[in-house]
Amino acid sequence: MIWNSVAELENRQGRLYFDGCSVEELAREFGTPLYVYSENRIRANYRRLLEAYQKEYPRFAAYYAVKANNNPAIIKLLAQLGAGADVACVNEIRMAQAAGVPPEKILYSGVYNSDRDLRYAVENGVRLNLEDVSQLDRLEAIGIPSFLCFRINPGIGASGIEGLIFAGPDAKFGIIERDIERAYAKAKTLGVQTFGIHMMTGSNILSVSYFEQVVEKLLDLAGPIAQKLNIQFDFIDIGGSLGVPYRPGEEELDLDAVARTVVGKLRQKLSQYNMGEPLLLHEPGRFLVCDAGILLASVTSIKDGHKRFVGLDAGMHTLLRPALYGAYHHILYAGDLSAACDTPLNLVGQVCENTDQFAKDRPLPANVKVGDLFAILNVGSYGFCMSSQYNSQPRAAEVLVANGRASLIREREGYQNIIQGTRIPPHLIGEA
Numbered sequence: 001m002i003w004n005s006v007a008e009l010e011n012r013q014g015r016l017y018f019d020g021c022s023v024e025e026l027a028r029e030f031g032t033p034l035y036v037y038s039e040n041r042i043r044a045n046y047r048r049l050l051e052a053y054q055k056e057y058p059r060f061a062a063y064y065a066v067k068a069n070n071n072p073a074i075i076k077l078l079a080q081l082g083a084g085a086d087v088a089c090v091n092e093i094r095m096a097q098a099a100g101v102p103p104e105k106i107l108y109s110g111v112y113n114s115d116r117d118l119r120y121a122v123e124n125g126v127r128l129n130l131e132d133v134s135q136l137d138r139l140e141a142i143g144i145p146s147f148l149c150f151r152i153n154p155g156i157g158a159s160g161i162e163g164l165i166f167a168g169p170d171a172k173f174g175i176i177e178r179d180i181e182r183a184y185a186k187a188k189t190l191g192v193q194t195f196g197i198h199m200m201t202g203s204n205i206l207s208v209s210y211f212e213q214v215v216e217k218l219l220d221l222a223g224p225i226a227q228k229l230n231i232q233f234d235f236i237d238i239g240g241s242l243g244v245p246y247r248p249g250e251e252e253l254d255l256d257a258v259a260r261t262v263v264g265k266l267r268q269k270l271s272q273y274n275m276g277e278p279l280l281l282h283e284p285g286r287f288l289v290c291d292a293g294i295l296l297a298s299v300t301s302i303k304d305g306h307k308r309f310v311g312l313d314a315g316m317h318t319l320l321r322p323a324l325y326g327a328y329h330h331i332l333y334a335g336d337l338s339a340a341c342d343t344p345l346n347l348v349g350q351v352c353e354n355t356d357q358f359a360k361d362r363p364l365p366a367n368v369k370v371g372d373l374f375a376i377l378n379v380g381s382y383g384f385c386m387s388s389q390y391n392s393q394p395r396a397a398e399v400l401v402a403n404g405r406a407s408l409i410r411e412r413e414g415y416q417n418i419i420q421g422t423r424i425p426p427h428l429i430g431e432a
């Protein structure tokens, strides 16, 4: 196996293949930079998650966090597999609807919602996950739904990257412990009949014990409320957060162990608080699509300065994570996987920022030359969807591959996309 358990990434006589497609042929056919997603890997990730949990707790369901990769083909694929959708804004609601996800399986976890956002969700029968009690007052004017969920900030958050911690005192998300009872009591008074409870404490977590710890914390908050207010929780949503190894040598998350410990704790707490058997929801983004995506980039120019800089046609406008949070992405020299990686190289983009560097002093082959192809791994989540047109750079194309067949799922941008929608005001037209 070249990369963790991703069977779809193959070394065939030194050349890189992804879900049966030669990445060099993909680069020739579609150009670079190019995002490539493996359909079989996404299917396998979804299946692994469902199997791990459902054998422990049959009332388990997975909602796909659309923000991780919002290409309509990816949303459609997961919808066809049966996933619900975790959505963060009206456009994501619309995309989930377009993919055929039924409204009762769309959970809208908007952040700092406007009245317009709330109205769209209510009018479309989408389930609402509110992050503040004040939004209930505003809902009164719009219409009180029969179901409501609240996003809780359970006071603990975690991630290897600070920007990916979503709970605790510094987090802008969720209702704090002090206000939780008030939120549910008020919703009940307003006529809400069924409830959910939700948390999302951090992303890319690789520790089994962490999941057990946060589930315990969430249930210790939910249980007393269920008893005191005499409400039944329809579902317990423990967020996304399931991590994926980015660095060589990092252990993959033991999904069976996560499911076993989470469900063990869940069952213990459900029985302690006499809460019946609500649906258990996970809403992963990264886990489902991260390792199903690679970014192909070609070498544009090589410079020997204080260091050897290898310029690529992808940059921070294509994949932001390294510049945004110093995130590590493993990189393969796609045309010759057997070449010795013994020379420290800096792989950089064409953007005029010095943070535009995918790899610093990374051991790679010495004989890299202009035109060579690199594959940047683990970019299926928070890759294309975070890309921009900074420095007037067009966005990349995206293809979905399966069993040696490739389908273009987003066209490459060009100059017209950069200027699209802009106007020169009349007084600036004509001679200067």
Ligand SMILES: Cc1ncc(COP(=O)(O)O)c(C=O)c1O
Residues within 6 Å of the ligand: 065, 067, 068, 086, 109, 200, 202, 203, 204, 239, 240, 241, 242, 283, 284, 285, 286, 287, 381
């Ligand atoms: C509410 C919510 N659910 C799910 C996710 C998906 O998280 P992950 O990609 O860690 O699975 C996020 C990510 O930001 C989120 O904010």
